[in-house]
Every structure is written in structure tokens, then in C-alpha cells.
Amino acid sequence: MALVKCPGCGERISSMAKQCSHCKANISADNESLQVISHIKRSNQLMNQSFLALTLFIGGVVTWFWGGEPAEGTRATVAGGAFALGFVGYLITRVQIVLHKRKKV
Numbered sequence: 001m002a003l004v005k006c007p008g009c010g011e012r013i014s015s016m017a018k019q020c021s022h023c024k025a026n027i028s029a030d031n032e033s034l035q036v037i038s039h040i041k042r043s044n045q046l047m048n049q050s051f052l053a054l055t056l057f058i059g060g061v062v063t064w065f066w067g068g069e070p071a072e073g074t075r076a077t078v079a080g081g082a083f084a085l086g087f088v089g090y091l092i093t094r095v096q097i098v099l100h101k102r103k104k105v
Contacts, residue, residue, distance in 0.1 A: 007037045039103070046100060050093040057086025 010023030019026055055066045060083030064071045071079050 004035070005038045007041075039100075042100060043097075044076055046093060046097045048091060050097065053086050053089030053093055054083050055086070057090055058077070060084070081086070 002015045002062070002076070004015045006009070006013050006020040006023060006025060008020055009023040011020065011022040013020050013027070017027055041068070058078045063075060063079035063082065066075075070076070
């Protein structure tokens with residue numbers, strides 16, 4: 001008996017359980033298919049995070065150069081923060097994606 005992630009809510013449950021004790025989802029699939037479903041969901045989460053970080057990065061660049069001139073004052077602070085946060089977030093998320101893809105399912 002081992003602990004596996006519930007495909008419905010992601011909580012850890014017994015591999016012998018017929019139903020999740022947290023969300024009451026029926027667990028009729030075998031352990032291997034549960035792991036595949038969990039792996040796919042995590043991949044989707046990482047791709048969504050990557051997209052969000054890239055959007056923040058692009059938003060910072062657009063805000064910085066809005067109007068044809070470099071930003072000044074508050075606009076520069078907001079644009080620089082969005083630019084830096086988006087860039088760092090994107091890099092971290094891409095590293096997580098590479099490490100996640102290397103995992104055996």
C-alpha cells in the first residue's frame with residue numbers, strides 16, 4: 001500500500017482506496033494511470049505559469065516603451081518591476097518544466 005495523488009483534488013490518498021476521502025471521487029483506475037493523470041496536470045500547471053510570467057514580462061516591456069520614449073517616474077518603477085518579475089518567473093518555470101519532463105511517469 002502506497003500514497004498516491006487523487007486525480008480529482010490532488011490530495012494524497014491510499015493506493016488501495018476506492019474513493020477519495022477528501023473530494024469523494026471514485027478511484028477506479030489503476031495506480032499507473034493515476035500517475036499519468038497527475039503528471040499531465042502538473043505539466044499543464046507549469047505551462048500556465050510560464051505563460052503568465054511571459055505575459056508579465058511582455059507587459060513590462062510594453063509599459064516601459066509606451067509612447068515611444070523610455071518611462072520615467074512611477075511608470076518606470078512599475079514597468080521595471082513587471083519586467084524583472086516576469087523574466088525571473090519565466091526562467092524559474094522553464095527550469096521546473098525541464099526537470100518535470102525528465103521524471104519517469
